[in-house]
Amino acid sequence: MAYHYDDQNIFAKILRGEIPNDTVLETDHTLAFRDIEPQAPVHVLVIPKGAYVSYDHFAAEASDAEIVDYTRAIAKICAQEGVSIDANEGYRIISNAGAHGVQEVPHLHLHILGGRRMGRMVQPAK
Numbered sequence: 001m002a003y004h005y006d007d008q009n010i011f012a013k014i015l016r017g018e019i020p021n022d023t024v025l026e027t028d029h030t031l032a033f034r035d036i037e038p039q040a041p042v043h044v045l046v047i048p049k050g051a052y053v054s055y056d057h058f059a060a061e062a063s064d065a066e067i068v069d070y071t072r073a074i075a076k077i078c079a080q081e082g083v084s085i086d087a088n089e090g091y092r093i094i095s096n097a098g099a100h101g102v103q104e105v106p107h108l109h110l111h112i113l114g115g116r117r118m119g120r121m122v123q124p125a126k
């Protein structure tokens, strides 16, 4: 299976420093920044620095070092943002992929949402 990655997507531009972002955490392989249109008091996007279009692309082709770095970054962000279930009421992680996932930006990102109750997981299709 060949994944297609469009390097003109907005998160690729953020990674190249062409567009500013509100960084929450940066590690060797991962960047996390605040969503420009937050849907909750905490709304952080977590992206790998590598050119991966979706979670399944990343899971299939990223190196072990990238996967570990990305996963550990999520724990750091949850702690930093005060939404870890260790310390608070929890959060929701979403990763939209492709047309059925209604993905807008074709570079893998996890949404970490918290700071309020999120409601039902899946809304009626629009």
Ligand code: AMP
Binding pocket: 010, 019, 021, 034, 035, 036, 037, 038, 045, 095, 096, 102, 103, 104, 105, 106
């Ligand atoms: P998705 O529908 O999962 O692809 O979500 C894309 C997300 O990226 C949306 O929540 C947008 O608000 C967010 N977004 C788009 N452009 C930017 C940007 N320049 N900085 C931060 N977040 C952005």
